[in-house]
Amino acid sequence: MKAMKRTALANLIKATLFSAAAGSAFTATAAEQQGPAAKDKSLEVIQITARKRVENAQEVPVAVSALQGDSLDAYSSAGMDIRFMNAKIPSLSIESSFGRSFPRFYVRGLGNTDFDLNASQPVSLVVDEVVQENAILKGFPVFDVARVEVLRGPQGTLFGRNTPAGLVKFDTVKPSQDFEGYGSVSYGSRGAIDFEGAVGGALTDRLSTRVSVLWQDKDDYIDNVAPGFEQKDVLGGYTDQAARIQFLYEGDDFTGLFNYHVRDMDGTPIAFRANAIKSGSNDLVSGFDHDKVQHDAASRATQQVESQGASLRLEWDLDEHTVTSITAWESAEIYSRADIDGGYGGYEINGQAVPSGPGFIPYTAESADGIPDHDQYTQELRLTSNFSGDFNYQVGLFYFDEALTIENFSYDTSANGALNGYVHQQQDTQAWAVFGSVDYTVTDDFKVTVGLRYSDDDKEFSANRTLSPINGGTLFLTENPSDxxxxxxxxxxxxxxDDINWYARVANSFRAPSIQGRILFGDEVTVAESETLTSYETGIKSDVWDGRGRVNLAVFYYDMDDQQLTAVGGGANFNRLVNADKTTGYGFELDTQWVLTDNLNATFNLSYNNTELKDDDLAVAVCFQCTVTDPTYQVPGANGPENRAILDGNSLPHAPEWISNLTLRYSRDMADGEFFTYADVSYRSEIDFFLYESVEFEGKALTEVGLRSGYRWAEGDNEYEVSAFVRNLFDEQQAIGGVDFINNTAMVNEERYIGAEFKVSFF
Structure with missing residues (x-):
């Protein structure tokens, strides 16, 4: 079976290479036919900061994709949160069991399915050069952003801990001396209203500012139809507000940038749907209705998020060197409560069983998680050379300090949601690093970069259970891992x-030790040792068709030791961290852009990722009532024999083999303006929701189509735009996640969304 997969991959890589070469040959011929005019419509040079220098993306020896301009605007429309990037970039997928507040990133199949608020991820998020470590910080809304970069593969030298899979990097629009801004408002399905805008300009000859705001509002629209708990419009809505203010001082040899940002979100969590997956298949049950749930605790479901942060970036230009200091503080708070079992009943009142449904509900699960207190402080100091010769370097110091308080709550649904379980977690993390990178130009055509980073990480953790929902008594446990x-x-x-660059890269990175102290339903704090990854990658970056086409191809293989995994659920509402002995992955990524005609632009991206766990002794508990396809064996459990699945040979959870994305943008001058249409199609193949494989918890392949069409014109110093858009055009709905510890509970993707937008930009 494995040999067949490798043969198929080899054929696919050959086919892809042939397609790229054939495309280059075809477009070269086409360019000759087009003549000199083709140069006038060449693709723009994309400048990125993947290596903390401003560089041409085509000349950086890293697999990197960037989103900006119309593509970024189209994807992020319709009130989307950061999950809009899911399957829009090769090898990148994003999902969440919290909804808008807790995104989980996966790159090249590597991610973390853990839903605990202390979960670490192997994909880092960096916003305006500041790492966003906690998962709640990663959910900050996307607005007034200049560029998104996705760096695939280990980024452990310049960006540090918790980047073995890569990182996602956001750069917001910065202040300038020019007075400019924009404002946009849209209205869409379910009464959704979205407003965002920004304005900025000079305060003095050297000081400028920019203020950016976002307001998103959507009505509750999901009805609760559980007998005895009927309620209209109880779930699905939110109000999300965010703002950012920046001040930029530009001296002769010094610049200083201050950034303050804040978010306040009040809404409801993602809807859990009991027995929504048809037993023995991965289909949604017949008659599934996105607008209805059957809960007995929907009226108490809520999610509130508050976060804020500030950063100060100081930079001194010393002719042949640049000194950069970035000081930052981030803070997040959340309280999220939900009906996790997704149904009603499953308990007794005064000795009488309460009718339950939909389907079999063996027991109730109503819980909440919160972060009442969180502070993250970071400091980076680096020295960068600006020599005109063949040699340049960067050296730096980094410090990270985080204090995190987590609360876990359990509620007795049979007693109108009375508290029956409480755990207080406290974690303090200190980490520091010293790093350096050297660039050397061997010849005019051949360059070498070598990087090194030493990291030290220490955690102090305690979990204190003062109330147990399962009569487990009080419990106090501590851990202090370091590495x-x-x-x-x-x-x-x-x-x-001049138009083709070939690169090769070997890189090593690690993820610091992780702790799981969710002891509401268990008596154990688990610690996962550090995971380490070594990646081997080569690729070609080429501009073709006289600058009207761009074809980038990367092929990679990685080997990970002691991968940190989360054994979620498995018949009990309890998470456990484990380390897999070895994990391997390989695949390719094709990233292309085209100016097909003077009026039509296109992009096409394709990635293949094969992941495999290699550990003969690794086994986890399995679902309560699904059809497991892995080999299993039984071990004694607190409530009788417990089935465990053997994971050796499995692929990683939420790791689609195939991700593909196609976009087309058509524009034409009309009257005194421009008519435009933007279409995109994204596809990801099947995924397993959990570490083990089962029929019900294999997510089907998902294809989503988006359209945006409008008219843009200018009057005086203003530019105006009106547009209509739709996301998930064909309203494809299917399970994108599950809860396995009680029944075949599912989370379902967003339904079709239709809206219209008006935007004005002023200069």
């Missing part, structure tokens, strides 16, 4: 021609 690691990378870039 250090040397990450490194070596990359080369060879200029085959």
């Amino acid at each position: 250090d690691h040397v990450s490194w990378d070596i990359s080369t870039n060879y200029k085959v021609s």
Whole structure:
């Protein structure tokens, strides 16, 4: 079976390489036919900061994709949160069991399915050069953003801990001396109203500012139809508000940038739907209705998020060197309560069983998680050379300090939601690192980069259970894991021609030890040791068709030791961290852009990721009533024999083999303006929701189509735009996640969304 997969992959890589070469040959011929005019419609040069320098993306020896301009606007319309990037970039997927507040990122199949608020991820999020470590910080809304970069593969040298899979990097629009801004308002399905805007300009000859705001509001629209608990419009809504203010001082040899941002979100969590998956298949049950749930605790469901942060970036230009200091503080609070079992009943009142449904509900699960207190402080100091010769370098220091308080609550649904379980977790993390990177130009066409980073990480953790929902008594447990690691990378870039760059990269990174102390339903705090990954990658970045086409291709293989995994659920509402002995992955990524005609632009992206766990002894508890396809064996459990699935040979959860995305943008001058239409199609193949494989908890392949069409014109110093858009055009609905510890409970993707927008930009 494995040999067949490798043969198929080899054929696919050959086919992809052939397609790229054939495309280059075809477009070269087409360019000759087009003549000199083709140069006037060439693709723009994309400048990125993947290596903390401003560089041409085509000359950086890293697999990186960037979103900006019309693509970014189209994807993020319709009030979307950060999950709008799911399957829009090769090898990137994003999901959440919290809804808008807790995104989980996966790159090249590597991610973390853990829903605990202390969960770490192997994909880091960096916003305006500041790492967003806690998962709640990662959910900050996306608005007034200039560019999104996704760096695939280990980024442990320049960006540090918790980046073995890569990172997602956001750069917001910065202040300038020019007075400019925009405002947009849209109205869409379910009464959704979205407003965002920004304005900025000079305060003095050296000081400028920019203020950006976002307000998103959507009505509750999901009805609760459980007998005895009927309620109209009880779930699905939110009000999300965010703002950012920046001040930029530009001296002769010094710049200073201050950034303050804040968010306040009040809404409801994602809807859990009991027995929504048909037993023995991965289909949604017949008659599934997105607008209805059958809960007995829907009236108490709520989700509130508050976060804020500030950063100060100081930079001194010392001719041949630049000194950069970035000081930052981030803070987040959340309280999220939900009917986790997704049904009603499953308990007794005064010795009498309460009718339950839909389907079999063996027991109730109503719980909440909260962060009442959180502070993250970071400091980076780096020295960058600006030599005109063949040699340049960067060196730096980094410090990270986080204090995190987590509360876990359990409620007795049979007693109108009375508190029956409480755990207080406290974690303090200190980490520091020293890093350096050297660039050397061997010849005009051949460059080498070598990077090294030493990281030290220490955690102090305690979990205190004062009330148990299962009569487990009080419990106080502590852990204090620590580790250090040397990450490194070596990359080369060879200029085959003026339009083709070939690169190769070997890199190593790690994820610091993780702790899972969710002891409401268990008596154990689990610790996962550090995971380490070594990646081997090579690729070609090429501009073709006289600058009207761009074809980038990467092929990679990685080997991970002691991968941190989360054994979620398995018949009990309890998470356990484990380390897999070895994990391997390989695949390819094709990223292309085209100017097909003067009026039509296109992009096409495709990625393949094969992941495999290799551990003969690794086994986890399985679902309560689903059809497990892995080999299983039984072990004694608190409530009788417990089935465990053997994971050796399985792929990773939420790791689609295939991700593909196609976009087309058509524009034409009309009257005194421009008519435009933007279409995108994204696809991801099947995924397993959990570490083990089962029929019900294999997510089907998902294809979503988006359209945006409008008219843009200018009057005086203003530019206006009106547009209509739709997301998930064909209203494809299916399970995108599950809860396995009680029944075949599912979470379902967003339904079709239709809206219209008006935007004005002023200069």
